[in-house]
Amino acid sequence: MKRGFPRLLGPWLLGAVLVWLVGYPLLVTVTALFGAPGGAGAALATFAGRIEEWLALWRSLWISTASVLLAAVIGIPLGFLFERAEFPGRRILGALIALPVALPPLVGVIAFVFLFGESGLLPRALVAGLGLAGPPWRLSGPGAILLVHGYSMYVYFYLFTRAGLARLDGALEEAAAALGASRFSILVRVTLPMLGPAFAGAALLCFMTSLGSFSAPYLFGGNFRVMTTQIVASKLNGDVVAAQVETLALAALAIGSLFVLRWLDPQRRLTGTVRGVAPRRRPVGGRRAKLVAGLAAALLAVFLLAPHATLLLISFVPAGTWSVEPFPPVLSLANWTGMVGGPEGLRPLGNSLWMAALATVVATFLGFAAAAQATRLGGKAGRFFEALLALPWALPGTVFALALATTFSVDAPWFGRFVLIGTPWLLPLAYVVRALPLTGRSSLAGFRGLDPTLGEAAASLGAGPWRRFWRIELPLLRPAVVAGAGLAFITALGDFVTSVLLYTFDNRPISMAIDSILRRNNLGLAAVYGVILMVASSAAFLAWGRERQNL
Amino acid sequence: MGESIYLELASLDKRFGAQTVLSGLSLAIPRGEVFALLGPSGSGKTTALRLLAGFEQPDAGRIVVEGEDVTRLPPARRRFGMVFQHYALFPHLTVAANVAFGLSKGADRAERVTRALGLVDLAGLEDRPVTALSGGQQQRVALARALAPEPRVLLLDEPLSNLDPALRERTRRSLTETVRRVGITTVLVTHEQEEAFELGDRVGVLSRGRLEQVGTPEELYDRPASRFVATFVGRASILPGKLVRLGDLLAVELAQAARPGLVWTGADGDGALVDARAGAPVELILRPESLRLGDATSPTSLPGEVVTRRFAGAATFYTVALGDGLELEVAGAAGAAKIGDRVGVGPSGAGPVPRLFPRAELPA
Numbered sequence: 047m048k049r050g051f052p053r054l055l056g057p058w059l060l061g062a063v064l065v066w067l068v069g070y071p072l073l074v075t076v077t078a079l080f081g082a083p084g085g086a087g088a089a090l091a092t093f094a095g096r097i098e099e100w101l102a103l104w105r106s107l108w109i110s111t112a113s114v115l116l117a118a119v120i121g122i123p124l125g126f127l128f129e130r131a132e133f134p135g136r137r138i139l140g141a142l143i144a145l146p147v148a149l150p151p152l153v154g155v156i157a158f159v160f161l162f163g164e165s166g167l168l169p170r171a172l173v174a175g176l177g178l179a180g181p182p183w184r185l186s187g188p189g190a191i192l193l194v195h196g197y198s199m200y201v202y203f204y205l206f207t208r209a210g211l212a213r214l215d216g217a218l219e220e221a222a223a224a225l226g227a228s229r230f231s232i233l234v235r236v237t238l239p240m241l242g243p244a245f246a247g248a249a250l251l252c253f254m255t256s257l258g259s260f261s262a263p264y265l266f267g268g269n270f271r272v273m274t275t276q277i278v279a280s281k282l283n284g285d286v287v288a289a290q291v292e293t294l295a296l297a298a299l300a301i302g303s304l305f306v307l308r309w310l311d312p313q314r315r316l317t318g319t320v321r322g323v324a325p326r327r328r329p330v331g332g333r334r335a336k337l338v339a340g341l342a343a344a345l346l347a348v349f350l351l352a353p354h355a356t357l358l359l360i361s362f363v364p365a366g367t368w369s370v371e372p373f374p375p376v377l378s379l380a381n382w383t384g385m386v387g388g389p390e391g392l393r394p395l396g397n398s399l400w401m402a403a404l405a406t407v408v409a410t411f412l413g414f415a416a417a418a419q420a421t422r423l424g425g426k427a428g429r430f431f432e433a434l435l436a437l438p439w440a441l442p443g444t445v446f447a448l449a450l451a452t453t454f455s456v457d458a459p460w461f462g463r464f465v466l467i468g469t470p471w472l473l474p475l476a477y478v479v480r481a482l483p484l485t486g487r488s489s490l491a492g493f494r495g496l497d498p499t500l501g502e503a504a505a506s507l508g509a510g511p512w513r514r515f516w517r518i519e520l521p522l523l524r525p526a527v528v529a530g531a532g533l534a535f536i537t538a539l540g541d542f543v544t545s546v547l548l549y550t551f552d553n554r555p556i557s558m559a560i561d562s563i564l565r566r567n568n569l570g571l572a573a574v575y576g577v578i579l580m581v582a583s584s585a586a587f588l589a590w591g592r593e594r595q596n597l
Numbered sequence: 598m599g600e601s602i603y604l605e606l607a608s609l610d611k612r613f614g615a616q617t618v619l620s621g622l623s624l625a626i627p628r629g630e631v632f633a634l635l636g637p638s639g640s641g642k643t644t645a646l647r648l649l650a651g652f653e654q655p656d657a658g659r660i661v662v663e664g665e666d667v668t669r670l671p672p673a674r675r676r677f678g679m680v681f682q683h684y685a686l687f688p689h690l691t692v693a694a695n696v697a698f699g700l701s702k703g704a705d706r707a708e709r710v711t712r713a714l715g716l717v718d719l720a721g722l723e724d725r726p727v728t729a730l731s732g733g734q735q736q737r738v739a740l741a742r743a744l745a746p747e748p749r750v751l752l753l754d755e756p757l758s759n760l761d762p763a764l765r766e767r768t769r770r771s772l773t774e775t776v777r778r779v780g781i782t783t784v785l786v787t788h789e790q791e792e793a794f795e796l797g798d799r800v801g802v803l804s805r806g807r808l809e810q811v812g813t814p815e816e817l818y819d820r821p822a823s824r825f826v827a828t829f830v831g832r833a834s835i836l837p838g839k840l841v842r843l844g845d846l847l848a849v850e851l852a853q854a855a856r857p858g859l860v861w862t863g864a865d866g867d868g869a870l871v872d873a874r875a876g877a878p879v880e881l882i883l884r885p886e887s888l889r890l891g892d893a894t895s896p897t898s899l900p901g902e903v904v905t906r907r908f909a910g911a912a913t914f915y916t917v918a919l920g921d922g923l924e925l926e927v928a929g930a931a932g933a934a935k936i937g938d939r940v941g942v943g944p945s946g947a948g949p950v951p952r953l954f955p956r957a958e959l960p961a
Binding site: 504 | 675746752
């Protein structure tokens with residue numbers, strides 16, 4: 047019964063607000079080119095004539111492709127191991143290794159710097175232990191970027207593989223075995239093809255995330271520029287037109303990649319005829335095998351958690367106390383107390399908190415309303431709302447940041463443009479746009495999972511639309527809404543990619559504080575902010591997990 | 598039926614796009630009657646129930662209850678209670694909160710919840726989460742919830758289909774008891790003949806959106822009005838043939854040339870064919886208990902071979918192949934024949950009178 051959902055906002059008003067936030071800035075960016083000196087043709091010609099631009103495009107493309115492959119190589123075997131085998135510590139480790147997905151990219155990057163960087167914990171240990179003259183490697187260039195990408199994005203493959211395996215009907219593999227197939231043959235001919243859609247989904251997420259990735263290329267790239275860092279460099283150099291063309295080029299690359307990946311996606315509906323029961327986990331047999339499995343899992347956990355542990359450690363190293371020793375000689379709370387009493391104090395923290403909270407509230411409300419309309423309207427209008435919700439996900443954060451900066455740098459109220467640049471309001475607005483896919487798609491999933499007969503049952507018991515909404519639909523949708531809001535909050539809290547383009551002195555968020563402190567080489571204080579981000583994100587992630595269990 | 602009509606469905610039509618789901622559905626149900634709509638999936642029975650509940654709007658026709666036209670009334674204002682196929686219990690509410698959902702806030706609310714739960718033998722489970730209940734208990738909570746606001750009409754959508762067979766039997770009995778005790782006018786839809794026959798005072802058989810027949814279970818079984826009803830309600834064998842007239846008598850001559858002979862004779866007007874003309878192609882419909890197994894050489898029986906035997910406790914059913922693809926299902930004693938036996942099938946003299954229906958002429 048589609049009429050059951052009350053109109054939270056008229057669909058027209060809501061549609062207009064969403065178009066203004068999501069579609070309009072991109073349109074303005076395109077049209078702004080025509081006003082550039084020499085017109086759009088000149089701007090495009092300049093872009094096409096520069097070898098660096100083509101290089102950046104090419105690097106974005108191959109880095110993203112390589113990131114997908116690397117993440118798959120790590121994530122798929124892990125998914126099989128944790129879904130199919132039973133060994134001591136499986137549950138806890140299985141949850142822990144999903145954690146990197148919840149951490150802001152910037153936190154992962156600085157944690158890598160502290161562990162693997164030239165003056166990081168590991169190279170120092172190697173220098174001291176092996177008597178080397180200098181650090182055995184430099185953490186920079188494409189290799190470093192790929193390392194960080196692989197480290198943070200294998201989680202997509204890991205989670206999708208596990209989910210796919212859990213959904214797989216165990217009888218299919220048993221049927222293959224009964225027909226005489228070997229275990230290898232079953233894997234190759236039955237299991238992996240059935241997981242095709244899961245792999246495709248993970249690959250899509252990885253690719254789009256890599257394409258929009260900013261923190262790793264920004265901190266490790268140096269002269270190795272990908273599109274996101276290229277845009278920011280142009281913008282910081284004051285070359286606005288170049289930044290706009292680059293933004294559009296990146297947007298085109300993202301949309302094009304999305305279509306190509308969708309087209310490559312195995313369209314066959316491999317859901318099976320009957321939803322069966324997943325096969326039982328195979329216990330690792332034998333005491334030695336158990337020991338090996340447990341040990342390997344523990345080593346894995348150490349490896350995966352080492353960067354974060356390092357971050358915590360560095361936060362206790364006072365500035366200027368650690369020079370050549372392999373291990374920091376002094377540990378104290380100086381950085382923590384220094385942060386509270388220091389010149390910046392808690393301001394970046396407060397800024398990030400209010401902006402993330404505001405953006406979460408607004409994006410949750412808009413996303414929920416849009417999801418309700420998409421469900422209620424259905425058809426073309428419904429798909430239009432869904433597309434508006436998906437667009438900020440498909441396009442890199444840099445693209446939206448620049449488009450918003452372009453749109454809200456002009457005072458033209460009749461065209462829906464206001465001067466927000468230089469005010470503290472533009473950045474939270476960008477957070478809202480970036481959060482819409484998270485809150486909206488989560489609500490949408492909630493609406494899709496809602497049993498329509500519950501609304502009908504309430505109606506037959508005399509409940510009007512509002513009562514049905516408050517008493518039945520909203521309580522049942524709460525987990526989905528909370529999940530979306532939690533993700534939105536984490537993302538906004540740790541945001542770096544839009545902040546670097548849109549922050550002002552008054553709303554400098556945590557990520558920008560970390561960036562500037564790192565430049566002043568005060569590693570300890572940067573680590574303090576990193577730890578705060580890490581703890582806040584993990585807390586939100588775990589709360590989200592609990593809420594999901596209540597479903 | 599002398600009682601006045603309480604619930605009336607008048608010429609209801611419903612189309613979804615180009616597909617006609619219901620056409621000209623009319624029913625008149627007196628107060629307190631339990632009416633079962635029986636039909637295979639796709640027959641339109643669920644749509645009929647959803648029209649009654651108000652979840653769908655008919656394209657034509659009216660729904661009248663207590664003299665009030667409720668056709669355009671939203672579900673919330675119809676005061677019809679409904680038990681959903683999958684119960685649709687609110688998973689985030691307790692048993693008591695589910696039952697109280699349709700009750701207005703008043704001093705007697707808790708008392709009415711207790712009374713409704715007592716009605717279905719679930720007193721004391723008020724504070725349980727509904728998700729912690731067994732399937733049978735959930736079904737009864739759904740019934741209590743629907744009955745608590747004292748609706749004018751109770752609607753049951755396949756009320757037992759979600760239960761396993763052993764539980765179904767027991768729940769069917771308690772459902773019948775509860776509905777009778779409350780005395781509420783009830784419409785239930787089901788695709789199970791047994792369910793319709795046990796619960797329904799009268800049963801309407803739906804096929805492809807049309808009402809084929811309305812009657813008591815006995816009427817439907819003994820005097821089906823169409824070939825569809827005859828074969829959908831209970832088991833039946835079909836013999837194609839040609840109607841012949843022998844003075845005052847009607848007879849059926851089997852169609853197959855290899856098997857000439859009269860297989861049934863009866864008085865004019867006995868069968869369903871009032872305007873039967875001699876030579877008309879017909880189908881003779883026979884219930885298993887109207888037939889019996891006998892000697893293969895008997896001149897009054899059709900010879901054939903037993904191909905299956907199905908023991909069902911109270912009776913044993915034999916399928917006898919007559920050749921030419923014709924088969925008859927015959928009820929008999931457990932030891933009446935073995936598979937492979939040559940037998941003769943003749944009238945048993947008991948059971949419903951065979952029915953005759955016109956048959957579309959096969960192309961020569």
